[in-house]
Amino acid sequence: MSSLPLTVARRRGRSVRHTLDVRASPYAYVAPFFLLFCAFGLFPLAYTAWVSLHDWTLLSEEHTFVGLKNFGTLLGDGYFWNATFNTLSIGVLSTVPQLLLAIWLAHLLNRRLRMQTLFRISLLLPNVTSVVAVVVIFSQLFGRDFGLINWVLSWFGAGSVDWAAGTASSHVALSTMIMWRWTGYNALIFLAAMQAVPRELYEAATLDGASGFTQLRKITIPMIRPTIIFVVIVSSIGAMQIIAEPLLFGASSGAGGGAVSGGPDRQFQTLALFVYEQGFTKFDFGYASAASWLMFLAVVVVAGVNYLLTRRVKGGLL
Structure with missing residues (x-):
């Protein structure tokens, strides 16, 4: 066969x-x-959209369909807009200086320095530190009566500042915490991009008499612009989702009104805290779901605007 x-x-x-x-x-x-x-x-995203269309409370057995009523009520809620303002304010105050400082640190570490490895590892230490420990320590530093920051300000004749009581002061304190945690991490991302820039460009610029700042502005930043776009977008998304720092800051600083409300006047309540308050304090899941969806859309809009702006810079139009 x-x-x-x-x-x-x-x-x-x-x-x-x-x-x-x-x-x-x-x-x-x-x-x-x-x-x-x-x-x-x-699935949670789609289910949240479904819940947002209902009068959905924890103690109610029936969930009445109300359509877009929760969204309409939310757009007229002053607490929601206050949380939106706080989120944008803290996000801008923490993100812009953070990225500028990260690029500068990465530029310094990209040069030939002694103990480079030690300095690079030290940049990552704030990021791996527990956020609880960071907020507790910074809350003590920004303490009203015995804080180190107020003690230093007293040298210049400034009075004692209650950092957790005011809107601007609390935003500065929270932005400082966020900057301390994430600047080193972003600096390492920028440093990795800078390592790919040909050294010949810097050598030629040095022979032409270009200073370190000129090399950073004319060589480094144009060569790492794709990385800058990535870091700006990711940092913007993270800034819109801030929750741990203001929650723990309100609890450890002793601010009245409750930690979830962001102080007695809601001076540092962010969008994430507002959603948490509506869902897990008032147990109004329909309203909280609507707020979370508007927060999601705000994140998309902010990320898109940052992408368009950084892309425009990349194209040399600014």
Whole structure:
């Protein structure tokens, strides 16, 4: 009996397996991520949108469909707009100086320095430190009566500042905490991008008499603009989701009104804290879901605006 049909069948089987391996394997490799994303990302997002269309409270057995009523009420809620202002204010005060300082630190570490490895590792230490420890320590530093910051300000004749009581002062304190945690992390990202810039460009600029600042402005920043766009967008998204710092700051500083409310006058309540308050303090899940969806849309808008602005800078139009 001839073995030719068996050989042809085996070849066809190997061909089919090879085709399936080439075409199906990539989808099998990425399938776990998309399954987890659908379970813990996409489904909660869609379910939150459904809840936002109902009068959904924890103590009620029936959930009445109210359409866009929660969104309309939310747009007229002064506390919501106050939280939006606080989020944008703290985000700008923490993000802009943070990115500028991170680029400067990365530029310094990109040069030939002694103990470079030690300095680079030290930049990451604030980021790996527990946020609870960071806020507790900074709350003591910004203490009204015995804080180190007020003690230093007293040298210049300034009075004692109650950092947690005022809107501007509390935003400065929270922005300082956020900057301390994330500046080093972003500096390492910028440093990694700077390592890919050809050294010949700096050597040629040095021969032409360019200073370090000129090299940073004319060589480094144009060469790492894609990385700058990435860091700006990620930092903007993170700034819109601030919750741990104001929550712990309100609890550790002794500000009245409760930690979730962001002080007695809600002077540092962010959008994330507002959503938390509505959902897990007042148990109004429909209203909290509507607030979370508006917060999501605000994050998308802020990230998109930052992308367009940084892309415009990249194109040399500014």
